[in-house]
Amino acid sequence: MEISQRHEGARGTISPSGSLVAHSSNSKLRPATLLSHSSIRTAAKEVSTLKWSSDSANIAIVSNKLVEVQAVEGHAHPTRIENGSGSLGRFVGADFVGRHHLLTSWEFGRAKIWDLSTGKGTDLGDLKTTCDEPAWQQRPESTGDIRTVALLTRLAAEDTLTMHFPELSTSMQPLKLPTVDAKSMSWSPDGRWLAVLDTATASPSVYFYTPDAHQYRSYPSAANLEGDGCLGVKAINWSADSRVVALSRYDGTVVLLNTITFTPLAVIKHTTTVEQSNLPPHQQTPIWREAVSASNERSYALASQPVSPPLSRTKPTIEPVELGVAEASFSSNGSYLATRDERMLSTVWIWNVATLAAHAVVMQHSNVRKAQWHPTRASLVILDCGEGIAYLYDVATSSAPLAVNAPLPGSPTLSWVHTAAESKLAILAAARSSFWILYPEGAESVSDDARAGVEVGGELFEEGASEDSLLDILSGRKPALPYEIEESYTKMVELEMGEADEGADVAFDDTFREKKKADTDAVDPLDDSQIF
Structure with missing residues (x-):
């Protein structure tokens, strides 16, 4: 195994292409290839989020007061909102x-969509702020279709669903939802269905809509409402081929629905005792148990049955107890499903979707933080137990999981780097203020030119340096490229205000709507955000 050099910086984020990793450090954005390190200056301070575009060509840097869009390659100027x-x-x-x-969205629910080529912003209204996930979901791209963004809002104690089309700068009429308090929504990978998850106490718990916001089905159906007072669905997970959707429930079960009629295919249950002694040996599910020696060497052995996975809590406490399924995720081809139960957080169950039966069970020495499937090797899953050890398990083989020990400080979070199936494995190990790239099979051999890295971001922009206003460039008041350094838009406004102060008194407008009625039709006085 090989380990890259340590990179200082927070929020290490892999691009969708898997060829770049970005992180922030000292007001700098540092996009880098997996074998090199380059940086560009950004005006954003206290960066909270880094977001890649789907083509890995641009990255959005989000802070409390600024959203900055940087081009990773070339000399394009940053766009700042x-x-x-x-x-x-x-x-x-x-x-x-x-x-x-x-x-972009603000903490009080307001949202806008910006056209980066024209600088025009379209107000999307008030998004719901009590969702478990973002209140907008972009429909997966498909050839020839107009891009669609589903928006979840709540007005007058009622949930509404709106379909917005950015290219057309228009939206469908908002649809009132039958939900009590919608918690999240998600598109199927093929973009044919939109699922809306209601609060756990509601029944039905899940509603399925077509892309034109037509309600198609609900679960459970009206003819089979539960009405027993139990909590319902906790999370929704789609298979990569969109043929199956898994509904994780608070009672510890996972319901698999087909996506044609949305009727149950199977109900998965996690038992506290595994007993298969009555089955022939070749039909028994392998149960791998991790053992740790006194010298901290880790190995696996098949557990004899019956066997009981260790419970997450062995003693009663006054702390609230999490219920239901902790995690459920499909492999990249939809053939396998990995699940964990809140009662047994150190145990990972692997299910075969084709046979609707347990394929394997892995019992770790420590609680598992995350089970993540490789994006291209469909049968390979990584288990992260917060120990700086990558547990690799190829479920298509009869071999035990492999513990790849990385001598890294702290407990970095492990995640796959998107690589081709024929390429060697790469894992991002991200800590709070640094990250590494792990190569369990060794690093790819590359040429000297590739090791030199790529030019990123164009020129360096020092904090406080001026930049061209995008709107001024488009209106012809400033040249695009090459350009001359001029005062920034904000500085020019300050100078104009100073000149006005010398000759006459200036009446400052209040931010309330009734103070200056002449401008209310032109701009929302509560929204003074600008794009540059």
């Missing part, structure tokens, strides 16, 4: 919609 006086609260999220649009 400022928060103005902050009357809408701080920026809390941003997401690329295609190549030329960016959606």
Whole structure:
């Protein structure tokens, strides 16, 4: 195994292509190839989120008062969306919609979608702020279709669903949802279905909609409402081929639905005791148990049955207890499903979706933080137990999991780097202020030119340095490239205000709507954010 050099910086994020990793450090954005390290200056301070575009060509840097879009390659100037006086609260999220649009949201629920080629912003209204996930979900891209963004809002104690089309700068009429308090929504990978998850106490718990916001099915159906007072669905997970959707429940079961009629295929249950003695040996599910020696060497052995996975809590406490399924995720081809139960967090169950039966059980020495499937090797899963050890398990073989020990300080979070199936494995190990790249099979051999890295971000922009306003460039008041250094837009406004102060008294507008009625039709006075 090989380990890259330590990179200092927070929020290490892998690009969708898997060829770049970005992180922030000392007001700098540092995009780098997996074998090199380069940086560009950014004006954003206290960066909260880094968001890649789907083509890995741009990255959005989100901070409380600024969202900055940087091109990774070339000499394009950064596009900056400022928060103005902050009357809408701080920026809390941003997401690329295609190549030329960016959606931003504020902490009080307001959202806008910006056309990065024209600088025009379209108000999307008030998004729901009590969701478990972002209140917008972009429909997966498909050839020939207009891009669609589903928006979840709540007005007058009622949930509403809106389909917005950025290229057309228009939206469908908002649809009132039958939900009590919608918690999340998700598109199927093929973009044919949108699932809306209601609060756990509601029944039905899940509603399925077509892309034109037509309600198709609900679960459980009206003819089979539960009505027993139990908590319902906790999370929704789609298979990569969109043929199956898994509903994780608070009672510890996982319901598999087909995506044609949305009727149950199977109900998965996690038992506290595994007993297969009555089955022939070749039909028994292998149960791998990790053992740790006094010298900290780790190995696996098949557990004899019956066997009881260790419980997460052995003594009663006053702390609230999590219920139901802790995690459920499909492999990249939808053939396998990995699940964990909140009662047995150190045990990972692997299910065969074709046979609807248990394929394997892995009992770790420590609780598992995350089980993540490789994006291209469909049968390979990594188990992260917060120990700096990558547990690799190829479920298609009869071999035991492999513990790849990385001598890294702390307990970095492990995640796959997107690589081709024929390429060697790469794992991102990200700590709070640094990260490494692990190569369990050794690093790929590359040429000297590739090791030199790629040019990123164009010129370095020092903090406080001026930059061209995108709107001024498009209107012809400033040249695009090459350009001359001029005062920034904000500085020019300050100079104009200073000149006005010398000759006459200036009446400052209040931010309330009734103070200056002449401008209310032109701009929302509560929204003074600008794009540059």
